Amino acid sequence: MKNEGTFNIEAADGFPFSRDSKDFQQGVALMRKVLGAEDAAKVEGLIDNPLFGSELGYLFSKTWGALYARDNLPxxxxxxxxxxxxxxxxxxxxxxxxxxxxxxxxxxxxxxxxxxxxxxxxxxxxxxxxxxxxxxxxxxxxxxxxxxAPAIPQRVREGTMINDLGVRMGPINHVAMAVKDWEKTARGFASLMGLKTWRKMEIPSAIMEKAEYYGKPCEFVWISAFAKLGDTLIELCQPVSGQTIFGDFVQQYGDGMQHVGDLSHPDPLELVRRYTSQGVKVANYCKIAGIAELFFLDTREQLGGMFLEVVAPPTYAQIAAMGEDVTFT
CATH class of the missing domain: 1.20.1290.10 (AhpD-like)
Structure with missing residues (x-):
């Protein structure tokens, strides 16, 4: 329909093409995640072309938008x-x-x-x-x-076991997964286990006094989402950027259980000292001034591929006060 010599384009999913259509918005969101902002901007620039932009936009909306969004096939x-x-x-x-x-x-x-x-x-x-x-x-x-990234050994080689340190940890009250999409995983927990409310927080190295990856200063961002299951603190760790053991894990293996912890040990710094004195390395280290120090110990050889998290001072598996609650129905 024409109006004063121009097409009256509404936010429809058909043709003429509209940037406000659901298909286009879905497509752009996916493309930016997959290709990155720079490459996505090049494609969006082509859609601005006055000669063929509408036609290209329509094709883009129906492929990256409508077709990829169909749930008949993952x-x-x-x-x-x-x-x-x-x-x-x-x-x-x-x-x-x-x-x-x-x-x-x-x-x-x-x-x-x-x-x-x-x-x-x-x-x-x-x-x-x-x-x-x-x-x-x-x-x-x-x-x-x-x-x-240090490789996860296929077997425990002779001589890799550390001596008995005389350390007796309390109950494992924290388990964490490394995941590509925390919301998708949280929805699964909500559906299968009734864990509907999660405390989500973004954790960037910018808020830290010190941040390291195997002893070297680094910059990173990851998202942590927490929920309580009885006395156990469940965590989903989604890497965003930079060097983290969560990013290493999902790149190599996809989603999976990645670390455990006793967050109530009475002397966490002494625990770290004893482990590192036996050759266990600190993979990621984070010091948030005035709040906590996080030690992710590379105990994969001793714990069947799992890291061990130690927090000082001990948090007793409590959900942190920062962040925001997200509830899935």
Whole structure:
């Protein structure tokens, strides 16, 4: 419908295209998460083109927006399908974007390489060459992080066990998962276990007097969400940026149980001293002035892949006063 020589574009999901449509807003939100702000801005710039912007915007809305949002097939599975299609058709640009979608959807770099290897038997070696070319670019930051992160040993080698320190910890009253999306996981806990209210807080190194990753100063941001289950404090740790053991974990393994703790030990600093004197390293260390020191001890060899968190002064598995409550129905 025309109005004074121009189209009257409403916030509809059809055509003419509208930036206010639900499809477009969903698509832009996903694209910014997957491609990053800089690459996403390039795509949004093309949509501003007066010659073909509306047509491109419509196609974008129906792919990144409506199609990816359909719940008939998980985003992870859609990414697998699209990567295979790109490899078969030799499409380098789309393969790059869909590989990023796959990472966002939870696939690890190792799983993506396995997709390339599987595809080679059906589409030929040239497809593998194309895939490795794209993977070397897209996965480079993730592989660098994995290279720098101390590897989790496959078995406990002779001589790696520490001596009995005479330390007797209290009950394990804290368990934590490293996750890519804390809200998604929290919704699962709300549905399956009735843990509907979570205390969410963003934890940046900027608020800390001291922040380290294996003894080196570092900058990072992660999100922690807490809920109580009886006397146990449940925590979901979502890495956002920088070097953290949570980021290392999800890049290598996806979501999973990552550390435990006795947050009521009467002498936490002495506990840390005894462990480190036996060669146990402090993976991440955080000192929030006037509040607490957090020690994430790399006890993976001794505890079957789990880190041990020690907090000084002891918090007795209490939910911190900072942050905001989020309730899932």
């Amino acid at each position: 985003l992870r599975d859609r990414a697998l399908l699209l990567m295979g299609t790109d490899l078969a058709l030799g499409r380098e640009g789309p393969l790059k974007d869909h590989m990023r979608v796959a990472l966002h959807a939870g696939l690890s770099p190792a799983q993506i390489i396995e997709v390339l290897f599987q595809s080679m038997f059906y589409i030929g070696a040239p497809g593998m060459v194309l895939g490795l070319k794209v993977a070397s670019e897209v996965l480079a930051p993730h592989m660098e992080a994995m290279k720098n």
